[in-house]
Amino acid sequence: EAQVTQNPRYLITVTGKKLTVTCSQNMNHEYMSWYRQDPGLGLRQIYYSMNVEVTDKGDVPEGYKVSRKEKRNFPLILESPSPNQTSLYFCASFSGRALSFYNEQFFGPGTRLTVL
Amino acid sequence: QKEVEQDPGPLSVPEGAIVSLNCTYSNSAFQYFMWYRQYSRKGPELLMYTYSSGNKEDGRFTAQVDKSSKYISLFIRDSQPSDSATYLCAAFVGFQKLVFGTGTRLLVSP
Numbered sequence: 001e002a003q004v005t006q007n008p009r010y011l012i013t014v015t016g017k018k019l020t021v022t023c024s025q026n027m028n029h030e031y032m033s034w035y036r037q038d039p040g041l042g043l044r045q046i047y048y049s050m051n052v053e054v055t056d057k058g059d060v061p062e063g064y065k066v067s068r069k070e071k072r073n074f075p076l077i078l079e080s081p082s083p084n085q086t087s088l089y090f091c092a093s094f095s096g097r098a099l100s101f102y103n104e105q106f107f108g109p110g111t112r113l114t115v116l
Numbered sequence: 117q118k119e120v121e122q123d124p125g126p127l128s129v130p131e132g133a134i135v136s137l138n139c140t141y142s143n144s145a146f147q148y149f150m151w152y153r154q155y156s157r158k159g160p161e162l163l164m165y166t167y168s169s170g171n172k173e174d175g176r177f178t179a180q181v182d183k184s185s186k187y188i189s190l191f192i193r194d195s196q197p198s199d200s201a202t203y204l205c206a207a208f209v210g211f212q213k214l215v216f217g218t219g220t221r222l223l224v225s226p
Contacts, residue, residue: 004159033214040124042218043160043204050212058213090159105150107159 002027004093004108012114013081021076021111023091029104031094032074033058034066036087037110043090049074081115088112119143120207122217131226135192139205139217142186146207146215149181151190154202154219163203164190195224 004025013019025032033048035058045058049068063085065077078085089111095104122139129135137151148167152160166172169183180189188205202219 035216040218042122043206043216045214048212048214056212059215092159105162107161110157110159 002106004091004106006089006091006108006111008111009109010112012116014116015082016080019078019081019113021078021089021091021113023074023076023093023108024072025074025093025106026072027093027095027104027106028071029093029095029106030071032068033092033094034064034074034076035090035092036060036085037090038087046076046089081113083115086113086115117142118218119146119215120205120217122205123220124218126221126223128223128225129195131195131197131224133195133224135190135195135199135222135224137190137192137203137205137220137222139188140186141188141207141215143207143209143215144183144186145209148208149179149188150206150208150214151177151179151188152204152206152216154204156201160204192222195222197224197226200224 007022030051034046035043037043044060047066049055091108120141150165151163154160164179166179166181169181172179176193178191202221204219205217208214
């Protein structure tokens with residue numbers, strides 16, 4: 001079954017304590033991306049990756065890091081979390097093939113992060 | 117100004133009604149337009165996408181893009197209670213930035 005998995009699903013942490021949210025896909029997709037979803041603001045892109053070792057900033061990259069060392073994994077790293085990073089985070093995986101890029105998209109189940 | 121604007125709703129309709137969901141966008145470089153459905157506590161799922169201007173139909177759903185007015189629409193025919201969800205429009209430039217609207221919450225009552 002094609003899927004995007006995220007861990008953890010829920011996390012409560014404190015300001016400044018480094019954390020990593022993992023994202024993994026089993027579809028051999030080239031393109032992966034991270035979004036945060038906040039009330040009234042919708043989904044905003046944090047970072048995206050078009051392939052292994054290729055990453056770029058989205059609209060709200062401040063305070064986040066990513067890495068893409070393997071095709072299937074795209075972890076989101078918060079080096080020093082702050083309360084304004086409390087949000088619902090989604091990882092997504094898209095096929096990199098031109099003909100299927102726009103109809104082969106999968107989002108993970110979300111990670112609800114609270115930073116106290 | 118947000119690059120993709122969407123009325124947050126909620127939009128309440130009776131079962132069987134035709135639903136019209138709309139977005140506007142400001143960036144002329146957007147080429148691909150998507151509609152997603154998001155149920156509560158779930159990730160978005162892609163419903164449809166269109167390229168440039170025109171219509172695309174899939175079952176009860178029709179997506180429409182008018183690039184001259186920068187207007188994106190999704191029509192749902194014969195709406196069902198199971199269609200109750202938040203609908204997100206999004207626009208894409210190439211393989212890069214994906215920009216979402218804030219989402220419209222739809223409630224279809226039996």
